[in-house]
Amino acid sequence: MVMQRDAPITVWGWADRGEKLTVELAGQTAATTADQDGAWSVKLKPMPASAEGIVLTVKSHEQTLLVHDVVVGEVWHASGQSNMAMNVGAMAAELEPVKADIAAADLPAIRFCRIQEGPNREPQRDLPGKATWTVCTPATVSGFSGVGFYFARQLQRELGVPVGIIDSSRGGTPIEPFIPTAAFTGQPTLVRELELGEQEDLEGIWKLPGGVYARDANWLPGRLFNSRMAPIARFAVRGAIWYQGESNSGVQEDPRDYQHKMRALVQGWRAALDNPTMPVYFVQLPGSGAGAGWPYLREQQRLATDLPSTGMAVTIDLDGPGIHPANKVDVGQRLARWALAKDYGKQIACSGPLFASQQINSDKIVLRFRHAESGLMAAAKEGLAEPEETPDAELAHFEISDKTGHWRPAVAKIEGETVVVSSEEVASPVAVRYAYAVTPENCNLYNRDGLPASPFCSRPDLLIYDPHLPE
Template sequence: MKTIITIKKSDYPAPAKAYYRQQSSAKSTTREIALFLTGLLLIPAAIFAQFQIADIFSDNMVLQRDQPVHIWGKGNPGDTVLSGFATEEKSCIIKADSSWSVYFKKQKANAAPQIIYIKNRKETIELKNILIGDVWVCSGQSNMEWPMIKEMHFKEEIKYANQPLIRLYNPAPAGRYVYGVAYTDSLNKRLNTEDFYADADWQQCDSNTVKPMTAVGYYFAKHIVASENVPVGLINLSIGGAPIETFISRDALQNSKQFSVKVKGNWLENNNLPEWVRERAKQNVGNNVNGYGDDLGLNHAYKPGFAYAGGVAPIIAMPIKGILWYQGESNALELPRVEEYRNLLHLMINDYRQKWLPCLPDRQAAAPEGKQPAMPFYWVQLSSIDTAKYPSHYWPQFRDEQRKLLDEVKNGGMAVCSDIGFKNDVHPTNKKTVGERLARWALHYTYKRNIVPSGPLPLHAKYINGNIVITFRYTAEGLRTSDREAVTGFSINGKEETKATIQKNKIIIAAKEKPAFIYYGWQPFTNANLVNSEELPASTFKINVL
């Protein structure tokens, strides 16, 4: 919520009074007035903008600590904007393009509610109950979108959901939970970048506001607050069924030699995009010949670059702590899409870090390299599901592609969740474990806590005297199995199970000859049971045997 108060000129602070006296003191002749009125007819109506603040700002929000606070909006060109926050007051003149922008000094984490006011000559916008802490963007598809009210532990967790240090921003994308049918007129009217994400306000986390919020995000935030005692704000941009392409900016795709083909021609007929995604979109908008669109065709949540333009671009001038990402199911159904996914995710991460510049008035001077190469990005590896009722044949390879990205992304981490998948449901409901495993990565690398961030990840496999010896990182106090039974999940051909044993922090597999590869968890629904002493599962992998 934004409180808007109409004010009188007598209420202006002194600098504003002086400015408006100067503006009104000039004498105008009848001829000058006539010329002025004639000129008004030639000026686009859009420049007479209603005084407003960007949608991302409202009561109850969290602003990023240790970075300058950036507030912006629109108004009538030439008007003065006066604003105040903490002990500072700032003013600026609204630019010819109707935009205005002010910056306040950075602050340390602060759980005491504060107020921001922004004034023009007629109105004051007041934002209340503002905290200073860490802001995390939650993005991806339905498993990130999965709401708390449908989460496995909801009935128990609701008793603890009054979390005043957690703040939630959850704008619903047009078409949320609408599948297999044509969109209504009201939904079609929202398929533009300005209206795609519904108007939303920040809310303090409690037993009601948490119900529609991303469950993964909630459990992540709760874990961070419990450890760090700082406010955490969550911005949820996830979209059920969405491919990664919609969250990548169109210019990043166009400028990529590998992926420029994804933004050529009508996207609904572009075979370089996931077929299932295009079919879903056609069901929603295929018959809407008069719908919003451009040279790539009709708009939809799954269109390349569309979610980026509607959700990411409007907030990219706002400092954040990092990104949480749970997506991949829609890109894991076809082999070409699986094989390119790692590079696509790499492209997206680099693009976000390139554009989410450090928030300073002179940002290029502050960051001559023009990017934030260290902005944390943590993702969730796909879980497990059987092929009997779902086309998950490529999931082992997909999970391995996600794992390989760990060696390529600085300040990145991956939560392994193959042990909590549902055999016949693409939506496992245990999001508590997912959120907490993501939080472990953040606590270890972002918050510098002495905590094991992950289950075992393979370092290398060597053939020594008739044995394959596999070494891991993140073994903690040693390897073991989740069920305390014999080790399962290893294979030398990706098909038949191979006997393996634990020796301290290594896996030993007897083999008469050196195989080319060793596999682990290489089934869509895996029975692999290797964990470390923290009970964190090992990742699916396929690695060379040296």
């Protein structure tokens, strides 16, 4: 396995009541005694990164357990639904270059741990089955999360230390089951969802404004956190990556209030893992929309970036039809940019332009962006290639609104670090939105670092979502 470097190492387990135990690792020794319930734990001092496999030893009076080939480096949680779970093998079936990545994946410093326990009403103390770590090789990598693999590979290349990924994703699930129940507070939808979930009222959650079409217990608040993350909450990690949202904005699902759920997830994980500043980087839904609620949910995801130590990987420009676009290469690498820039001190751009403010000048609106210091450009991206500037192309998918909330197509022009938007149909504009469509093609606003602008609305209060829109 991989243990987190530069962090106290907790080793825990169960034995007979009152039994004395000794834990040994890399010259450190700690002794303890099992309590009345048989539980025990010890803390070892932080260790520097090392790719040299060592042995973790746990001894009791009658038994010795050995865990071989333990390395020390960077450990990240990876979770969400099927686009996080989509493995490298599935990517290779659609993208020829991924086959070469599989053949070259003799990367023993990268290890994956997959956790797939079923839902549980209460936080569990232990995993019912053994959690197995798998070393990355050409024979094993096809089963790894594609996003997780390309994220880990980029970190390992840049940092030169072992990287471990703990993947707890589950396809087809909304965000609610991954949020600890203690975090369902401070907002009416969250509070009511927890109440209904504790009553196993699937229909009530479905009918709740801002609720979700809950199909079974896997959809209920906290249930997958309880079974997949609570048992290993003491295992130190650097941070988490998250790719989800499809099952909060698909057929019969209401994306309203998702921003509050995203904040609850981040804050809930930080509290439960006793890591109050743990970075969490998440993926905004791509442009291959599969439901009428996707544009609204992308905006909700953007609004959730106000929490410190979070970042959003924008994927609106990536090709691929349907709900599972195969290009997880760019997704993983864009997530890695956030970690490298914010957690590892690398001088690297981590985000494309994010809407910051607007200024209304008569019949025009001037937009300003964060992460536009390198300048703005129109560009086109083909497949896995880097975006190429298209200086003569018009910016696509800009709309402008008057005070009645009626949106009209608009002309948008780059002027320095700003974009100026206008329309002959709107004499007194009040707001601008960009890429607000289920499947917006050719989203071509980038910064000069080659990263795409996020879809946005300068006045989110003007976005009226109808949960009964046809799919």
